[in-house]
Amino acid sequence: MILDILFPNRCIHCNRIIDGDLIVCNICFEQIHFTYFNFFENNYILEKCRLLFPIENAFALMQFEKENLSRKIIHELKYKSREKTGKILAEWTTERLDFKNENPDLLVSVPLHPKKLKERGYNQLHLFTETLSNFYEIPFNHNLITRNHYSKAQALKDRQHRLETQNTFSITENISEKHILLIDDVFTTGNTISSIAWEILKSGNNKVSVLVMAMDE
Secondary structure (H helix, E strand, C coil), X not given: CHHHHHCCCECCCCCCECCCCCCCCHHHHCCCCECCCCCCCCCHHHHHHHCCCCCCCEEEEEECCCCCHHHHHHHHHHHCCCCCHHHXXXXXXXXXXXXXXXXXXXXXXXXXXXHHHHHHCCCCCHHHHHHHHHHHXXXXXXXXXXXXXXXXXXXXXXXXXXXXXXXXEEECCCCCCCEEEEEEEEECCCHHHXXXXXXXXXXXXXXXXXXXXXXXX
């Protein structure tokens, strides 16, 4: 209680004091650009993925436009040790994503390289994925995919390096006849998701869908 008084939780956008389980105030929340995509209908991210690999469905929670609030939220999650932000983003997702009783079989998040995981202290997708798993009653597997190479943050790469994803990921076990929902934070070129999707598709008669926190046009 003393810490709450001395260091109250504040909105990451306007700095107003807010409840400890929030990241933005009600006023700033209205500034977040949600996509309102339907998981089962054609949308921008689905069209982008279709150019890269066979995909079933796709959903993005927010737009990731330059200087907008979603960019700040993702930055807090990834680089400011605000791991609980993943749980909040998952709760926003459950309010907007309806699988209509056609749940995927397994949730799989994009892995960090062990060195990057040690540096950051957590995978920013794990709490997000686990919260979704609990809500939708879909199992998750954090170890199905491994990242083979250490690389700097996606935001710090130039476009050419973002395209160099060949042999970046490996699948750790044989799976077949599964509908896998791949989860990532930001969809940019789509090459990270594509690289993982092809590993899963090569493994057996699997299907792949995509869920991201935000999409960058």
